[in-house]
Amino acid sequence: MAHKKRSRSISISSQSSTSSSSESRSLSSSKDFHTPLPRKQVKKRVRSSTDKEASKSKKSKRSKADPHEEYLVAARGIARCIDLFCKVDKPIKIGYLLQQEEAADKGELDESKAEKENRRRRLSAMSLKTRDRYTRNYQQLLHLAPSIRSLINDRTKARELMKVTQKMNTVISATRSDDVARLKSQIGHYAVPIPSDGGLKPAIYNGNPSRSHLGVNHPVLASYLCPVSRLAEFNRDPAEGQKKLASGGIRLTANDFPAFLWSGNPPGCDYDDDAMTEGLLQGYLIERVMRHILTGPSTALGQDSWATQTCNAMLHDMTTVEAEHIAYAFVQARFGISAQNKWSDINGNFNYPEFYHNIIDFIRDCGDTDWVGELKKWWNMYVFLYII
Numbered sequence: 001m002a003h004k005k006r007s008r009s010i011s012i013s014s015q016s017s018t019s020s021s022s023e024s025r026s027l028s029s030s031k032d033f034h035t036p037l038p039r040k041q042v043k044k045r046v047r048s049s050t051d052k053e054a055s056k057s058k059k060s061k062r063s064k065a066d067p068h069e070e071y072l073v074a075a076r077g078i079a080r081c082i083d084l085f086c087k088v089d090k091p092i093k094i095g096y097l098l099q100q101e102e103a104a105d106k107g108e109l110d111e112s113k114a115e116k117e118n119r120r121r122r123l124s125a126m127s128l129k130t131r132d133r134y135t136r137n138y139q140q141l142l143h144l145a146p147s148i149r150s151l152i153n154d155r156t157k158a159r160e161l162m163k164v165t166q167k168m169n170t171v172i173s174a175t176r177s178d179d180v181a182r183l184k185s186q187i188g189h190y191a192v193p194i195p196s197d198g199g200l201k202p203a204i205y206n207g208n209p210s211r212s213h214l215g216v217n218h219p220v221l222a223s224y225l226c227p228v229s230r231l232a233e234f235n236r237d238p239a240e241g242q243k244k245l246a247s248g249g250i251r252l253t254a255n256d257f258p259a260f261l262w263s264g265n266p267p268g269c270d271y272d273d274d275a276m277t278e279g280l281l282q283g284y285l286i287e288r289v290m291r292h293i294l295t296g297p298s299t300a301l302g303q304d305s306w307a308t309q310t311c312n313a314m315l316h317d318m319t320t321v322e323a324e325h326i327a328y329a330f331v332q333a334r335f336g337i338s339a340q341n342k343w344s345d346i347n348g349n350f351n352y353p354e355f356y357h358n359i360i361d362f363i364r365d366c367g368d369t370d371w372v373g374e375l376k377k378w379w380n381m382y383v384f385l386y387i388i
Helices: 051-062 069-081 089-105 113-124 128-144 146-153 156-185 219-227 228-236 238-247 285-296 325-336 352-364 369-384
Strands: none
Touching: 069 128, 069 156, 069 325, 089 113, 089 128, 089 146, 089 156, 146 156, 146 369, 156 219, 156 285, 156 325, 219 228, 219 238, 285 325, 285 369, 325 352
8 A cells, every 4th residue: 555645545355364571580599698697506496376377378379370371461462552352273284284384395294195285275275364374373372372382283282272362252252341341431531632631512421321422422532433434525514424433324344544644733623634654553542542542641642751660661661652542542542532341353334353454554564664754753752751
């Protein structure tokens, strides 16, 4: 897709498609060089019944700890930093097939002709982009949870591997849900261009737990969700534009960029047909949502507050913002201002997984490498500025 002079529409391929690497740290122990007390002065401490109970309690807690904790921690990182819609068992299966294919090409795999044909048939059924995505996910999984390799390579541990992947898939979904829940009470503040000037009108918080008054049913949020290619039409007659969005006259699909992805007040006002990437993926709403999730709510509005060592960016060992982080923030922001009362991958004609991967592909495959570099530089400044 060209990024200089373009036609009056912006769409991205509907084909679907990393987190920063964490470094292990070792602690070296040091010897105590103090002169020991004479033996006769050393009194052996008698353990009380309270001490014994405390010791038993600690042992009990350790025994109850989830032996799969390493994988669950990795799953939270996968959700926010690698692939929100990843089903862990799939990249494992595809990754294993690709390993077999590589070994077969080197003449290192002893297999029947039927086994070889079956593997190649399964791999050929996937697009190259999908295969690349599974490969990335598989490599990142092995990096985040290296112990899982032993489960993958040992067929006698297939049942344990299945339990692990099921737990990881549950945690990935729960991570998304947790972030949705924490954003719910704040999204009204983040959606306002200048929060100190007051909230949106009509109010987002009206005492009704239902969200049916949001999304295209809200006159302001409707303009945020409007495809940027139809924004000028919407602005000429907002009431009519809102009706078209609600009725499907203006379709909201995974192939179009909504106005709120652009910078400006109101969102999308900075959009230029002749330089459409200027301000793209720099909208204030996704910027605030990104900081809310990665560096904490106190940093979301850019106030004089700092993230702590326990913020998600630090917990996930982030050192730079990648396409996957931006796509994750978009999904959370889009759902936050929508009329959906509960999560669903599909919202009318809009497909969240498809659009999530389309954003990642758009950034990864963009021919304008200077723009991509500047975009990541901009995000790094706004995210890591608040980490102490």
